[in-house]
Amino acid sequence: MSASPALDAILARIAAAAQAAGRDPSDVSLTAVSKQQPWEAIEPVLAAGQKVFGENRVQEAAGRWTGRRQGLELRLIGPLQTNKTREAVALFDVIETLDREKLAQALRAAADLAGRLPRLYVQVNTGEEPQKAGVAPLEADAFLDQVR
Known part of the structure; x- marks a missing residue:
């Protein structure tokens, strides 16, 4: 308890x-989504033993978690722009939103520079909704083969 x-x-x-x-x-x-929450709301959950947190913005997460990372797993659960890959690779343990080849290439380059690669999850747009990011379900296998 x-x-x-x-x-x-x-x-x-x-x-x-x-x-x-x-x-x-x-x-x-359980991934506790800490995005856009003040530290006063996160701290009690952290103190209660929660160790996995999700963020959707690289800069906001860096500001919140720098110096507070010990023993935690940070997950990027929001979209990632290719110009933020270096910071994302340095900060996150998991990036859940790999959805295009250009991003995969940028993540590989950032990982090579940092000497580390977070776990990467491919985002699949299961509803094939044009306003949402993600690989179409029928293209997922080919995308995985391509980015491996």
Whole structure:
């Protein structure tokens, strides 16, 4: 149990859902979305034991988490511009929004310079909605082959 009843309730619901789906609850992790939140709202969740946080802006995340990274996993959950790849590679453990070849190339170049590569997840636009980013489902396999 943590010092946060709200966090405990969320974790209990996740555990129940995992068990109902026949999964081990320890295989599921909660990403607390800290984007656009003041530190006063994040600090109690961090103090309660939450270790994975999601951000959608590189500069905002750098300002919030620089000097506070110890023992945490930071995930970029928002779109990434190619001109921010160097900062993103240096800051994030996971980038969840790889959606185009140009971005893959920029991430590789930034990773080569930094000597590290965050885990990369391909963003798939499952609804094929033109206003949303992501690779079309029928193009996902070819995209994966291309960026590997």
